[in-house]
Amino acid sequence: MAEQIIVAFEGEGSGVDDLSWGQLDLWMAMRRQNSWLPMGGATPLPAGTTLADVVENLRYLMSRYQTMRTRLRFDDDGRPSQVVSGSGEIALDVVDAGDDDPAETAEALSRRYQETDYDFVTQWPVRMGVVLRAGLPTHLVIILCHLVTDGSGAALMIAELDARVTAPIKGMQPLEQARWQRSPAGVRQNEAALRYWERLLRTIPVRRFAGSDDPRQPRHWRGEFRSLALHLATQAIADRAGMDASPVLMAVYGVALHRMTGINPVVFRPTVNNRFRAGLADVVCTVAESGLCALDVAGAPFPEVLTRTRRAAMTAYKHAYFHPVHLDDLIASVARDRGPDFDIACFYNDRRINTRAASSGPAATPEQIREALSGSQTTFRWTIRQDDPFERLFVHIDDVPDTMQITLFMDTHFVSPGDAEALLYGMEEVAVEAALDLVPHPS
Template sequence: MDFVASGRAGGMAEQIIVAFEGEGSGVDDLSWGQLDLWMAMRRQNSWLPLGGAVALPAGTSLADVVENLRYLMSRYQPMRTRLRFDADGRPSQVVSSSGEIALDVVDAGDDDPAQIAEAMRRRYEETEYDFVTQWPLRMGVVVRAGLPTHLVIIMCHLVADGSGAALMIAELDARETAPIKGMQPLEQARWQRSPAGVRQNQAALRYWERLLRTIPARRFAGSDDRRQPRHWRGEFRSLALQLATQAIADRAGMDASPVLMAVYAMALHRMTGINPVVFRPTVNNRFRPGLADVVCTVAESGLCALDVAGVPFPEALTRTRQAAMASYKHAYFHPVDVDDLIARVAQERGPDFDIGCFYNDRRITTRAGSAGPTPTSAQIRDALSGSQTTFRWTIRQDDPFERLFVHIDDVADAVQITVFMDTHFVSPGDAEAFLYGIEEIAVEAALELVPHPS
């Protein structure tokens, strides 16, 4: 291992230079998934870093950490991908077959290793990323008395979407050596220019244009509490919501994803008064040929319109499943073509037209319903009344989010909803009421479906 000394606040630091070599190289257009993420990064003025700091298992050696970094860089083409820009600023993907990357090693000394790791995480996330010259992964390890205690990994979202990241972690843990599966981004870009790719894009554009010309022009009624900083993020956790959605999914014999989407749509209608509700669900696109097991970003935001005004929950759920299937089918497209279409329709329909409402269900462990018995009505009521629902505002910033973006995640014994919003369109009070409304609607629907004990 080659060590390079460097100065770092919070402890003595060195760098280990790690060489890597893997299959595949070349230059091509960005794939549709990459381009969709690139455009989101431009809108939000962020390179959308992913990752965090974790404590390492006892017995982990520095050599283990080095080999894990080498494995990631060697196995996955997106880890070896940088960007190239033409004279008009149009990006291309540049995949290298080999190279070197630095692993930061920080000796905590007498300081708390967890605090050193957290400081490293913040530094990695807050330091600007050079898409042209830097690899899209930043990795560091905190050591005490020569033994690694914490690992910090931050990567650019262009490397992988949520499903791709989960697959990458599983393969790293297993040290998978089987050949890489699925179409890599270079191959995806070639397919997307093929006759089959052109047909897929044209079908998606027809679907989008039909909806864009018929949906209500506005997504939000407007905010009466505009704040500065303008863009806020909040975090909501609810055990009752988890139990209620699991109970409904179990009783209906389906995946929990459409259950929560139906609840979300009904709460959105309650908040805005606008019908049908229109939002952009994140679609992982891994049901498509060649994309199921690929580590990269293939997810795109579809378009879904749902008429849920005044209908009972079972009917809303049926409508959600039907509308979601149509949205998923047409959520694989050239993002520039869709953006151009949106701009043309918006110019015709007036300045109030927007579709800046997003929904991203990132759950993995709870999407298939409960692993054990169906939650009972008593359990749901106990969770609702037992102060096991929490909400807090976490970030206020000037850099933009979308007008409303909701992420759904697995956490221990709860569903977590992270809401990002523009307070000029959704007030803090409305956003908080919206989140509690999601819980309320789910609980009411579950208690109607789940038998009461006699």
């Protein structure tokens, strides 16, 4: 049985303006993928949580964060604007599990939330429900439209909710971001980014992939890879180099991509959170965009690849803040000049937050890395096959402790299932080779 509790909320900030660059980038991805890109899921609630606690949590989220109170408006040409409301009401679903398993009831509610179409104009961008057993809350289900926030913003939101932070919101909210992006400073940033992109777009190899010899129907596949050996190897290299594992893993990805495609330099689009920019460090919204990174890896030893990766990544990050429509226009213009095979739909997203820092313990020994490699601690499975499109190749590094989990989305008409799987095992191979070359045996 399900009931609803109507929760009233009121918060600071309201108005109408263009989408910010981060919002617009997500909106364009949603249109390409025919999805509102729901994020979230079901989680158990701490013992003693009351229904009143859940109501107040929802009220807190809606009142504190402008993006939770943001809907869209479309003009006659279909161009979206953000509409931030200062107050309103939202329904909290209350579901009694009865004699069913409350965890299964919560998962079913989560699936229903994610699979039900979302109306960007009339609905708030969050669906929230609580599951009861014998009248007591056991599980929370919360699904957000990705337009609310990116991963870094979501982590901040959760931390502030847990601590019940009441200090004033910091940083530029999307309405203010949109105004800045039209300012002379914003125009200069956009123009500098587009100049960088055009230089690369006109000189990189035309193709990202060698081509698929095994196109499938349904066409678009999702896979999940787990490897303890990759985790230990990248951490060992990072500890040896005195850095966190993020640039190491990006270098590993570049080498594995080159081995899989035979194309050099490898060119991919890393997701850049942009929170190193003034006013964006502590905002709950979408500010991430995909940069463009070109790596010359052919024949280079791994330490040199790592040096090149760090240098290329920093340049890519600097120029990953731009007007997405202007960039799309530039890419289309270059593609007309360079031919129909030109594309840059190869993405890489290290979305770890809690597990990307340097290890606090001793680095893995060569023996431990070899043991992880030879054991049964590397797995791969295909999880989704669908007709709705993914990008041609999108590799996500997941925030999972004590292992390396990678989620891969791909178009089998550009990357075959065999090549996609080989890419992930190839990352493990590259990292282990480099770790065993760089990490000395204990004396």
